[in-house]
């Protein structure tokens with residue numbers, strides 16, 4: 433894979449973080465120049481320079497997802513590292529963290545290095561493997577955290593996501609262990625005994641439908657325990673896909689106490705509610721489950737006031753046979769990489785609750801910081817400044833599109849936004865100055881300057 437881009441791009445009239453229009457010049461893999469519109473020194477076409485008409489487009493630092501399921505190795509019928517990372521680029525991402533619940537589980541240096549290499553060779557985004565906390569995600573024995581941290585994949589985020597590290601002693605040991613290399617434990621907060629057989633949020637709708645409920649307390653009890661454990665051992669905790677009003681309250685309290693905790697919310701929990709289960713369409717079956725309108729309001733508020741640090745997709749592609757079945761038999765999970773930015777625009781920007789600068793924080797700089805990928809040669813989530821790596825996403829906030837799962841880059845079609853109109857579209861994505869998306873379409877490596885709006 434070539435990491436150094438050869439084409440110079442002038443993004444004419446782009447609005448960094450939604451501010452005043454400028455020319456952004458990407459050259460040699462970095463942001464080479466920021467000039468008044470039309471005044472960029474590299475502004476003429478020819479000799480490898482491509483001018484992109486970015487009038488009206490918002491420029492963001494390349495998006496970083498802390499929570500993606502790429503399914504390879506093991507379930508390449510649902511997604512591969514190639515298809516999943518192409519979907520990520522299409523969604524404006526330049527880096528993703530790949531969750532460990534693959535087959536085999538990413539619980540050894542060998543598996544995480546393999547995922548890292550396949551990501552590097554695909555070349556769409558930087559792939560940072562997440563290491564499992566426990567061997568086989570079985571919750572019994574700590575995995576080789578140190579070996580994964582020391583491997584070529586340089587793992588810093590550890591999670592049994594899909595399963596909760598419910599044993600408090602194992603959780604304590606993991607929190608203590610990762611301190612040695614400034615790692616973080618990302619917890620899937622789900623008390624297993626309180627959620628046995630659970631199919632959806634426990635509440636009015638589950639009672640009506642006769643489906644076993646997943647009570648809010650099953651999430652909140654684990655978060656409460658874990659923030660206290662993190663405080664006790666002085667370690668860093670990250671809460672995956674927080675979904676209830678009570679969880680927001682607990683994290684707010686913990687931060688107020690100075691506990692080193694960060695939290696994420698998914699795009700779907702920012703907008704969808706458990707009412708959607710009424711149609712028994714398993715597209716809406718997800719873990720944690722869609723909650724109530726009050727919970728949606730609470731997570732929006734938490735994201736707006738900084739209690740929730742980031743938006744992470746929890747992109748969970750599933751093969752058709754795992755979703756085209758009755759609700760109880762269907763797999764948990766929904767895709768999200770190609771709709772995340774639009775949902776954040778709709779729920780948070782268009783409602784006046786976040787600015788585009790805030791979006792850059794919750795979808796780029798903060799997740800990069802939590803994953804400790806914000807420094808070094810392949811730094812992500814950096815500000816749009818001269819000399820910084822040219823990881824840039826161009827968004828058209830005025831665009832509107834109707835979501836069609838079949839037309840997406842992901843290999844799976846389980847998008848919960850099928851047929852919905854969403855605002856905003858990713859027009860271009862640049863990974864260290866190389867275009868991975870132009871004119872809204874993925875550009876394979878080696879076909880850099882195709883399809884440009886010049």
Ligand SMILES: NC(=O)N[C@@H](CC(=O)O)C(=O)O
Nearest residue numbers: 501593594718719748764765
């Ligand atoms: N988020 C999901 O609904 N599904 C995830 C794992 C999980 O169950 O959390 C998956 O890997 O499919």
